[in-house]
Amino acid sequence: MMSHERLDVYNCAIQFRALARRIVSALPRGNADLADQLTRASRSIPLLIAEGVGKTTPAHQARYFGDARGSALECAACLDVLAVEELIQRKALEEGKALLE
Numbered sequence: 001m002m003s004h005e006r007l008d009v010y011n012c013a014i015q016f017r018a019l020a021r022r023i024v025s026a027l028p029r030g031n032a033d034l035a036d037q038l039t040r041a042s043r044s045i046p047l048l049i050a051e052g053v054g055k056t057t058p059a060h061q062a063r064y065f066g067d068a069r070g071s072a073l074e075c076a077a078c079l080d081v082l083a084v085e086e087l088i089q090r091k092a093l094e095e096g097k098a099l100l101e
Helices: 008-026 032-053 058-084 090-100
Strands: none
Touching: 008 032, 008 058, 008 090, 032 058, 058 090
16 A cells, blocks of 8 residues: 555545546536536645655645645635535535535
8 A cells, every 4th residue: 555545635535536526427518617627626636645745855745735735625616616506416515525624
């Protein structure tokens, strides 16, 4: 097992990525821009965490972890937009926010 795979934050990011895929696949046509944004941001979270774990200095690690946090906040904003536009079920919204937290 790789060292990043032992991290709770990494596993939550992977779970959120799977949820984001389900959310995106359920979106009606005409939402490609938001679907793309959520897809890219949700994909970057676990990738940045894994890359950060591999960095050798705390400053380099902090940069990648900070970027991963930024992507998580971007995903949270996407969920908010989906909620306002009534394109996401409340359960998925709550699950997504809990994983991102």
